[in-house]
Amino acid sequence: MSRTLPPYFRLSPSLSKALNENQAVVALETTVITHGLPYPQNLQLAQEIEEEIHNAGCIPATIGIIDGKIVCGLTVDEIHALATRAQVSKVSLRDIAPLVVEKGWGGTTVAATMWVAHQVGIRVFSTGGIGGVHRYTETLRHSDVSADIQALAEIPVIVVCSGAKAILDLAATLEALETRSVPVVGYQTEVFPAFYSLGSPNLEVSVVVNTPQDIASLARTHWELGFQSAILVAAPPPQADALSADEVEAYIQQAVSEAEKQGIHGQAVTPFLLQRLYELSGGKSVQTNLSLLKNNARIAAQIALAWSKGR
Numbered sequence: 270m271s272r273t274l275p276p277y278f279r280l281s282p283s284l285s286k287a288l289n290e291n292q293a294v295v296a297l298e299t300t301v302i303t304h305g306l307p308y309p310q311n312l313q314l315a316q317e318i319e320e321e322i323h324n325a326g327c328i329p330a331t332i333g334i335i336d337g338k339i340v341c342g343l344t345v346d347e348i349h350a351l352a353t354r355a356q357v358s359k360v361s362l363r364d365i366a367p368l369v370v371e372k373g374w375g376g377t378t379v380a381a382t383m384w385v386a387h388q389v390g391i392r393v394f395s396t397g398g399i400g401g402v403h404r405y406t407e408t409l410r411h412s413d414v415s416a417d418i419q420a421l422a423e424i425p426v427i428v429v430c431s432g433a434k435a436i437l438d439l440a441a442t443l444e445a446l447e448t449r450s451v452p453v454v455g456y457q458t459e460v461f462p463a464f465y466s467l468g469s470p471n472l473e474v475s476v477v478v479n480t481p482q483d484i485a486s487l488a489r490t491h492w493e494l495g496f497q498s499a500i501l502v503a504a505p506p507p508q509a510d511a512l513s514a515d516e517v518e519a520y521i522q523q524a525v526s527e528a529e530k531q532g533i534h535g536q537a538v539t540p541f542l543l544q545r546l547y548e549l550s551g552g553k554s555v556q557t558n559l560s561l562l563k564n565n566a567r568i569a570a571q572i573a574l575a576w577s578k579g580r
């Protein structure tokens with residue numbers, strides 16, 4: 270990559286080399302580490318995901334904000350510091366500049382990670398679940414829509430996920446993606462997965478694609494035609510670790526009503542609900558989460574390889 274980045278960014282030496290040599294790279298977010306999963310599972314997971322990507326013959330690039338620097342290719346020590354530090358922000362797009370100015374620390378959301386990946390020239394990004402349209406509640410009386418939706422509409426990156434977080438209104442989330450013309454690709458599936466479970470047949474993806482090579486060529490065609498949006502690739506959680514939709518729904522309804530009663534709002538909603546799901550499911554939700562994150566990383570690595578071969 271020949272473009273020079275402003276000094277707000279810091280790339281690890283191995284990532285710079287990989288990008289210069291057009292090697293296959295997969296970007297990874299850090300909100301899931303800082304705000305989405307309990308310690309120490311979050312740390313173990315971060316390492317296992319990087320291993321999956323290495324084993325597939327790709328370079329992982331975990332992205333986060335450290336001491337006001339936008340870092341791509343965090344080291345093990347930096348990930349450890351992010352995962353264990355007391356003051357770490359959840360950073361979406363609008364939070365990047367303030368955090369850089371105050372020299373803070375942050376875990377980047379899907380939206381922020383997509384943007385950083387695009388700035389440094391990474392085309393493929395792997396995550397668990399995107400943000401989307403939250404369920405309408407009587408206390409809130411408006412819908413809370415994640416900045417991830419707008420980012421997917423505007424940033425040309427391939428995002429591999431297992432759908433949106435199950436705590437959301439999945440039908441409304443799919444509508445929001447349709448309005449913004451984001452292709453929702455089912456990877457070997459016709460239904461939009463529901464993160465912890467395989468998904469319900471009435472929630473359909475916009476196109477089914479069965480191989481990493483075909484996803485890479487779909488993305489290339491989309492962008493060569495001049496479209497600017499992301500390609501959202503949805504892969505179901507591995508069968509062996511998936512939960513039943515009914516079981517998950519019961520936990521979610523309870524957690525949502527607790528959040529409402531306690532007046533939890535804004536950016537605090539997701540971390541609160543995920544923590545309650547963890548407790549209510551006796552830890553099973555985290556097991557599923559780890560399993561799908563690793564699976565998505567493997568798929569993303571295959572797509573990244575296909576993408577870099579096609580260049």
Ligand code: PSU
Pocket residue numbers: 298300301304305306361377378379380397398399400401414415416417434535536539543
């Ligand atoms: N999915 C999870 N856990 C998470 C997230 C998603 O299972 O922690 C994070 C992602 O980083 C996503 C963010 O981008 O939550 C969305 O937050 P919000 O709804 O506040 O935009």
Ligand code: MN
Pocket residue numbers: 413414415416535536
């Ligand atoms: Mn929100």
